[in-house]
Amino acid sequence: MIRFFNVTKSYARTGTAVHDVSLHVGKGEFVFLTGPSGAGKTTLLKMVYMEERPTSGEVQVSGTSSLDATARDVARLRRKLGIVFQDFRLLENRTAEQNVAFALEVTGAARATIGPKVARVLTQVGLASKGTAYPKELSGGEQQRVAIARALVNDPFVLLADEPTGNLDDRATRGIFQLLREINAAGTAIMMATHNLELIRRQELRTIEMNRGGIVFDSAAQRRVVREV
Amino acid sequence: MRSLRDAFVTFRRTPLLSALSVTTIAFSLFAFGLFGLVALNIREALDRLEDRVELRAFVAEGTPTESIAIAAADIATFPEVLSARTVTQDQALARARRELGEFRDVFEGAVLPASIDIRLKPGFRDPATVKSVAARVNTFAFVDDIRYGEEWIQKLYRLRTIAGIAGLVLGLAFASVSVIIIGATIRMAVLSRAREISIMRLVGATDSYIRRPFLLEGFAKGVMGGLLALLLTWLARLLIDRYIIETVFFDERIASLGLLFGAMIGLIGSAVSVGRHLRTV
Numbered sequence: 047m048i049r050f051f052n053v054t055k056s057y058a059r060t061g062t063a064v065h066d067v068s069l070h071v072g073k074g075e076f077v078f079l080t081g082p083s084g085a086g087k088t089t090l091l092k093m094v095y096m097e098e099r100p101t102s103g104e105v106q107v108s109g110t111s112s113l114d115a116t117a118r119d120v121a122r123l124r125r126k127l128g129i130v131f132q133d134f135r136l137l138e139n140r141t142a143e144q145n146v147a148f149a150l151e152v153t154g155a156a157r158a159t160i161g162p163k164v165a166r167v168l169t170q171v172g173l174a175s176k177g178t179a180y181p182k183e184l185s186g187g188e189q190q191r192v193a194i195a196r197a198l199v200n201d202p203f204v205l206l207a208d209e210p211t212g213n214l215d216d217r218a219t220r221g222i223f224q225l226l227r228e229i230n231a232a233g234t235a236i237m238m239a240t241h242n243l244e245l246i247r248r249q250e251l252r253t254i255e256m257n258r259g260g261i262v263f264d265s266a267a268q269r270r271v272v273r274e275v
Numbered sequence: 276m277r278s279l280r281d282a283f284v285t286f287r288r289t290p291l292l293s294a295l296s297v298t299t300i301a302f303s304l305f306a307f308g309l310f311g312l313v314a315l316n317i318r319e320a321l322d323r324l325e326d327r328v329e330l331r332a333f334v335a336e337g338t339p340t341e342s343i344a345i346a347a348a349d350i351a352t353f354p355e356v357l358s359a360r361t362v363t364q365d366q367a368l369a370r371a372r373r374e375l376g377e378f379r380d381v382f383e384g385a386v387l388p389a390s391i392d393i394r395l396k397p398g399f400r401d402p403a404t405v406k407s408v409a410a411r412v413n414t415f416a417f418v419d420d421i422r423y424g425e426e427w428i429q430k431l432y433r434l435r436t437i438a439g440i441a442g443l444v445l446g447l448a449f450a451s452v453s454v455i456i457i458g459a460t461i462r463m464a465v466l467s468r469a470r471e472i473s474i475m476r477l478v479g480a481t482d483s484y485i486r487r488p489f490l491l492e493g494f495a496k497g498v499m500g501g502l503l504a505l506l507l508t509w510l511a512r513l514l515i516d517r518y519i520i521e522t523v524f525f526d527e528r529i530a531s532l533g534l535l536f537g538a539m540i541g542l543i544g545s546a547v548s549v550g551r552h553l554r555t556v
């Protein structure tokens with residue numbers, strides 16, 4: 047589903063951001079991506095949604111290869127992905143509903159199908175009653191729920207979340223994390239970059255730790271190693 | 276539909292620049308239009324004049340009528356020549372009297388020279404051909420002098436060429452200015468919507484979808500500029516008609532060609548700009 051083959055990403059001005067990473071994330075998995083600042087987590091996620099292409103190596107996501115994907119292929123791919131950021135990235139001049147509907151409109155969804163889908167995902171993230179609120183009328187946690195609803199509305203096979211709780215207090219963080227678990231339980235894979243070690247420690251979920259662009263620990267690999275022994 | 280609404284949204288966001296782009300497109304087309312109108316009317320006039328283009332070869336006194344007739348028949352076989360008619364001294368006098376009506380007394384006792392009046396076939400009435408025919412007619416020894424509307428026909432031709440070139444140069448200059456201004460407007464619009472565009476990309480909108488409202492905006496401005504130019508040209512013609520000289524106006528085909536050209540300017544300006552700036556947001 048998501049595969050990295052010896053992926054290296056270098057920038058002209060800052061050098062190597064990701065170094066020789068090989069990785070496989072399967073259907074329905076929940077993966078934590080952790081590591082110190084500058085480790086390459088964001089860069090790795092960007093290569094999953096092909097905002098960036100590897101300098102060497104190959105990324106394959108759901109049949110799309112970084113080696114030969116056209117701009118149109120990338121647009122198609124993203125309709126099957128959900129992407130969530132620390133800073134929510136909502137449009138301030140649109141209501142919660144309109145923000146979610148936006149993702150359907152710009153991908154050419156049939157008009158009649160938009161309303162019901164939006165209502166469904168807003169209910170799923172617990173914001174059924176706040177559909178007509180503007181982002182500035184919502185708390186941080188609620189705004190992130192709108193962003194998650196927008197990410198979910200195209201029924202993605204994986205949700206990519208780059209520090210989705212970075213701007214939230216503990217309570218809101220737990221709420222968002224709980225929501226992500228529910229979404230995962232319903233079958234959507236999740237890759238979540240986070241600095242919140244406490245959150246990770248309490249879970250029995252796959253954890254990939256990065257440092258200086260490389261993977262220094264992968265709990266899935268550990269388990270596999272243990273099994274082989 | 277959404278694109279159409281968006282096009283007008285950007286118009287509201289940057290009203291000054293948008294109005295400026297429409298105006299420059301209008302001026303570009305107005306320059307084409309005005310000089311085009313001049314060229315068109317000069318051509319009309321030339322067409323009418325050319326019908327009358329005539330060479331008149333005056334014959335020396337005492338030339339035998341038979342020689343004149345033979346020469347006329349010879350001239351009539353020139354490929355450019357429609358007809359060559361001999362006019363005797365008496366006929367010349369009669370014609371002068373007829374044409375000058377009340378001044379006929381002036382011709383009392385006067386002698387006008389005989390001539391061969393030559394008319395050219397259509398398509399052979401431009402100054403160069405007229406001149407070459409005149410030169411050949413002049414080789415007959417008894418031909419004293421040849422008159423043809425030489426100077427002012429050439430002047431009209433030159434005027435038409437100048438009007439055409441001036442319209443083209445001015446129009447193209449304005450057109451490139453409008454492309455630049457449209458480009459700047461689109462750039463502003465793209466930047467002011469950078470956030471929206473990046474989110475569109477994130478959720479999987481194609482570049483052509485993102486580009487569409489901007490292209491539509493350029494196109495709409497081009498058409499508006501074209502309409503404005505048409506109106507300006509039409510008003511200008513109205514004034515010229517009333518105060519200077521009666522003129523003809525473009526037919527619908529040329530008018531819609533103007534609109535199309537305006538739309539092209541708008542489209543090209545926005546296409547170039549949006550292509551360049553979408554990469555940067």
Ligand SMILES: Nc1ncnc2c1ncn2[C@@H]1O[C@H](COP(=O)(O)OP(=O)(O)OP(=O)(O)O)[C@@H](O)[C@H]1O
Nearest residue numbers: 057059060062063082083084085086087088089090
């Ligand atoms: N667009 C870019 N251009 C140049 N260098 C970049 C770019 N993006 C990231 N980098 C560099 O790549 C390295 C990894 O950055 P990245 O954002 O992936 O780290 P991160 O693990 O997400 O860090 P954080 O936890 O602070 O978000 C950094 O050294 C950064 O300077």
Ligand SMILES: [Mg+2]
Nearest residue numbers: 087088089208
């Ligand atoms: Mg990061």
